[in-house]
Amino acid sequence: MVTTEFTQSYQFIEIKEAGHTLAVTFSVDGQADIAGGSNVTVFLSSFASLTFGDVGDGYAFGNELLSISPGDVVVWEITVDATLGQQVIVALRYDDTGLSQTEEENLRMYRSDVDYDLWLHCDFNDDGTIDGQDVKVISNIVKHPKFLPDEFEDPELYQLYLDNYDLDGSGTIDELDIHVVNTMKNIEWIDITYGPVDTVNNIIYGLTDHFSIFRGR
Numbered sequence: 001m002v003t004t005e006f007t008q009s010y011q012f013i014e015i016k017e018a019g020h021t022l023a024v025t026f027s028v029d030g031q032a033d034i035a036g037g038s039n040v041t042v043f044l045s046s047f048a049s050l051t052f053g054d055v056g057d058g059y060a061f062g063n064e065l066l067s068i069s070p071g072d073v074v075v076w077e078i079t080v081d082a083t084l085g086q087q088v089i090v091a092l093r094y095d096d097t098g099l100s101q102t103e104e105e106n107l108r109m110y111r112s113d114v115d116y117d118l119w120l121h122c123d124f125n126d127d128g129t130i131d132g133q134d135v136k137v138i139s140n141i142v143k144h145p146k147f148l149p150d151e152f153e154d155p156e157l158y159q160l161y162l163d164n165y166d167l168d169g170s171g172t173i174d175e176l177d178i179h180v181v182n183t184m185k186n187i188e189w190i191d192i193t194y195g196p197v198d199t200v201n202n203i204i205y206g207l208t209d210h211f212s213i214f215r216g217r
Helices: 101-105 116-122 132-143 155-165 175-185
Strands: 002-005 008-010 031-034 037-045 048-055 058-068 073-081 088-093 109-112 203-208 213-216
Touching: 031 037, 031 048, 037 058, 048 058, 048 073, 058 116, 073 088, 088 213, 109 203, 116 175, 132 155, 132 175
Parallel strands: none
Antiparallel strands: 002 008, 031 058, 037 048, 048 088, 058 073, 073 213, 088 203, 109 213
């Protein structure tokens, strides 16, 4: 049985004659080759797929950056290196634990142009949101230097602080790092939700012609 969609499968008919060969190729989870054509679907994992209306040969890859249960925030970074002739339908599966029918029906998918490594770095409390709490963390270090370890007495801990809070790579933790967090706090999330949420199979769809960071909520 070969998976063709999240909710469908294909079963080979019984083969009785000798001399038949079945060739099946499995891509690495999170990566998929794209064979050019129309209505092409590729699976980045059992939780994410892309359906191209028209596409040239290429590849796609993606990975889940963040998942907060139950069914609250899921963030994927998806990259497509192929010539797109039409918009692409993105399908993400979600965990419906604790969600009511109404909450499921109102789930949304968003896209944003953002440096996702930096965005994750600025989410100090790992709650899937860059907000005033994250700004407060970096501001306390900048405005109250006593929180910063001594560079000479404890160089390893000092370096750890630099790794975590020197967001602009200047070698110091200062007002510019506060500005970086504020910038991440104010990024624009674009609603690309496409069609109704499939609450039976727990799938949310988005329509886009651009790939950056995807967030389901």
